[in-house]
Amino acid sequence: xxxxxxxxxxxxxxxxxxxxxxxxxxxxxxxxxxxxxxxxxxxxxxxxxxxxxxxxxxxxxxxxxxxxxxxxxxxxxxxxxxxxxxxxxxxxxxxxxxxxxxxxxxxxxxxxxxxxxxxxxxx
Numbered sequence: 001x002x003x004x005x006x007x008x009x010x011x012x013x014x015x016x017x018x019x020x021x022x023x024x025x026x027x028x029x030x031x032x033x034x035x036x037x038x039x040x041x042x043x044x045x046x047x048x049x050x051x052x053x054x055x056x057x058x059x060x061x062x063x064x065x066x067x068x069x070x071x072x073x074x075x076x077x078x079x080x081x082x083x084x085x086x087x088x089x090x091x092x093x094x095x096x097x098x099x100x101x102x103x104x105x106x107x108x109x110x111x112x113x114x115x116x117x118x119x120x121x122x123x
Contacts, residue, residue: 003065003115007039012099013085014092016106030092033099034085038064040095043119058122060095060105063115070112080116093120 012033043059092103105120
């Protein structure tokens, strides 16, 4: 099953990199954005309403078309590879902002169905 072309738009994926400042506080910095084509729509339904409750209005669903491979690193983190691009939970997606600015949504869940299905939460 393919995704409808009129629903697909171009968004920017930004990889999250954990860093520490001079005082030892940790923070997240995002790498430059890489374009990706995806379908994004608001969350809804009984199951997601039970999962997220009051936060449901800040959740978006995302579906990416294409072949992907699952890869696990030494720390046990799972990555989904689209060619040279790796997508992980915690990465940022620029949905309503340009790709050069900080992302406005982060990936909170990835479900590897036929298409890569993700849930995004507003930052």
